[in-house]
Amino acid sequence: MKPIAKNTAATAISRRSFCKTLLAGTSAAGLSTLPAFAADEILPYEAFASSFDDVPETFGPTRVSFDRPLPKDLSGTLYRNGPARMHRGDTSYHHWFDGDGMVHAFTLQPGAVTHHAKMVRTDRLIAEEKAGRFLWGGFGTGFDHSLPVNQPDDINVANISVLPVGDEVLALWEAGSPWRVDATTLDTLGRKVFSPETDGLPFSAHPRIDPTGRIWNFGYLSGSGKLVLYDISASGKLNRTSIIDAPNADMVHDFAITDRYLVFVLQPLRYSSNTAVNLSFSDRLEWDNNAPVHVLVVDKNTLQTSHRFELPAFFAFHMGNAWQDQSTIRIEVATAPSFAPLMQQIVQATSRQQPDTPPPQPKTAEIRLDLTHNRATLNPLPTSGIDFPRFDQRFTGSQTQHLFMMARSGNMPDSVFGFNSITAMDRQTDNEQVFDYGAQTIAEEHLFVAAPGNTPGKGWLIGTSYNWKKRRTALSVFNARHIGDGPIAIAELPYGLPLGLHGQFVAATGGV
Numbered sequence: 001m002k003p004i005a006k007n008t009a010a011t012a013i014s015r016r017s018f019c020k021t022l023l024a025g026t027s028a029a030g031l032s033t034l035p036a037f038a039a040d041e042i043l044p045y046e047a048f049a050s051s052f053d054d055v056p057e058t059f060g061p062t063r064v065s066f067d068r069p070l071p072k073d074l075s076g077t078l079y080r081n082g083p084a085r086m087h088r089g090d091t092s093y094h095h096w097f098d099g100d101g102m103v104h105a106f107t108l109q110p111g112a113v114t115h116h117a118k119m120v121r122t123d124r125l126i127a128e129e130k131a132g133r134f135l136w137g138g139f140g141t142g143f144d145h146s147l148p149v150n151q152p153d154d155i156n157v158a159n160i161s162v163l164p165v166g167d168e169v170l171a172l173w174e175a176g177s178p179w180r181v182d183a184t185t186l187d188t189l190g191r192k193v194f195s196p197e198t199d200g201l202p203f204s205a206h207p208r209i210d211p212t213g214r215i216w217n218f219g220y221l222s223g224s225g226k227l228v229l230y231d232i233s234a235s236g237k238l239n240r241t242s243i244i245d246a247p248n249a250d251m252v253h254d255f256a257i258t259d260r261y262l263v264f265v266l267q268p269l270r271y272s273s274n275t276a277v278n279l280s281f282s283d284r285l286e287w288d289n290n291a292p293v294h295v296l297v298v299d300k301n302t303l304q305t306s307h308r309f310e311l312p313a314f315f316a317f318h319m320g321n322a323w324q325d326q327s328t329i330r331i332e333v334a335t336a337p338s339f340a341p342l343m344q345q346i347v348q349a350t351s352r353q354q355p356d357t358p359p360p361q362p363k364t365a366e367i368r369l370d371l372t373h374n375r376a377t378l379n380p381l382p383t384s385g386i387d388f389p390r391f392d393q394r395f396t397g398s399q400t401q402h403l404f405m406m407a408r409s410g411n412m413p414d415s416v417f418g419f420n421s422i423t424a425m426d427r428q429t430d431n432e433q434v435f436d437y438g439a440q441t442i443a444e445e446h447l448f449v450a451a452p453g454n455t456p457g458k459g460w461l462i463g464t465s466y467n468w469k470k471r472r473t474a475l476s477v478f479n480a481r482h483i484g485d486g487p488i489a490i491a492e493l494p495y496g497l498p499l500g501l502h503g504q505f506v507a508a509t510g511g512v
């Protein structure tokens with residue numbers, strides 16, 4: 001990985017200041033001498049990072065109208081989380097995943113949406129606010145001055161996803177505790193402790209909610225060779241935990257569940273014992289292309305491993321749905337060849353650098369685990385989707401027909417990081433519908449919202465997108481069966497939001 005310029009944000013700000021000075025100086029000389037860009041023009045390779053410029057502590061509440069009527073049955077709140085604060089004092093992160101978390105609420109009303117957002121006030125944020133600088137490194141940024149890490153929550157930024165439970169939204173990181181946020185005010189209420197025994201243990205950002213509302217999750221502690229498993233009631237009460245042996249469990253971002261099993265896809269990333277203080281977490285992860293992916297199948301009844309499989313090395317952050325088809329478990333997975341190139345793309349996008357690796361290509365696949373013959377295969381899926389798989393969560397663990405993902409269209413500049421289109425793949429016919437937001441927009445995760453009733457796949461797709469030319473974020477609503485027709489309603493906020501990670505929708509009638 002190339003060395004990173006430490007003051008890239010300051011460099012970019014200086015460039016803008018320089019442009020403004022230049023513009024002021026040339027105004028008397030005539031417009032013909034103006035440079036070819038406006039003072040605040042964002043170049044394509046700066047598009048991603050521009051969303052993190054001057055992020056305030058709070059947004060809104062801001063009410064904006066949709067351009068067309070919303071379906072009358074669509075009512076509720078989209079909660080989203082993501083890294084927001086990338087700069088403090090003279091310190092900057094250079095990796096997207098490092099920023100302090102900000103939880104957003106987009107509440108739908110007839111014809112309008114109200115948006116508000118607040119930083120998650122973790123112990124870390126409060127300590128660094130007081131110090132006026134970042135005190136610790138993070139997932140992808142190392143600092144020479146980093147303080148020691150005594151426990152995972154010392155560096156918890158609560159910035160990956162949300163888990164609505166009752167009147168609260170849990171702001172999720174993956175290597176430490178969830179943080180409790182009031183679902184109405186978005187005020188931070190404190191660290192979530194499910195039980196004294198699990199106090200401070202890692203809790204992943206990708207819990208799976210089964211059709212009864214029961215919450216399944218896991219946590220990993222790098223270097224331990226173990227995973228902790230959680231079985232939690234719909235009301236947030238911890239039912240059971242267990243600890244299982246897990247090879248390659250040094251970074252585990254997501255998992256999948258069927259009606260009977262939990263499935264872990266453990267990739268060949270090894271946590272280095274190098275204790276140099278200025279190394280980030282990702283700096284310490286070493287990819288071994290000759291080592292296998294280990295797949296563990298855990299029986300929900302016993303919370304113990306019942307089957308083990310191996311596959312050739314591949315990397316994946318996210319999984320879609322999984323289900324059992326007779327004696328075969330099928331798992332949708334968004335794969336990539338390895339870890340380091342993706343990390344490099346993220347660092348360069350966050351740091352306003354021209355990328356020197358090509359944009360990601362679609363490699364979505366289905367893992368098939370034959371429980372009878374103890375055989376595992378990785379089978380490509382014919383979709384242009386690259387990442388952020390979503391599906392009809394009412395049917396988590398049983399077969400679903402539609403897989404929604406984020407993708408890149410042909411008109412997205414190679415130097416812009418992220419996605420600009422959404423895909424809807426029909427798993428029965430292999431047909432795909434695509435909507436392209438265009439060259440000047442970075443689209444974030446879009447998620448399925450079910451229509452009333454119990455018809456599988458009937459509902460809407462809802463998601464945010466950031467127009468980096470205008471510095472504006474919009475919320476779009478699609479008919480999930482007709483993605484290719486484009487949004488049925490769009491509401492544009494009067495500001496741009498920091499590009500985030502994951503969300504959940506809470507229907508006005510309750511449930512996700």
Ligand SMILES: [Fe+2]
Pocket residue numbers: 160205206253317318501502
């Ligand atoms: Fe994720």
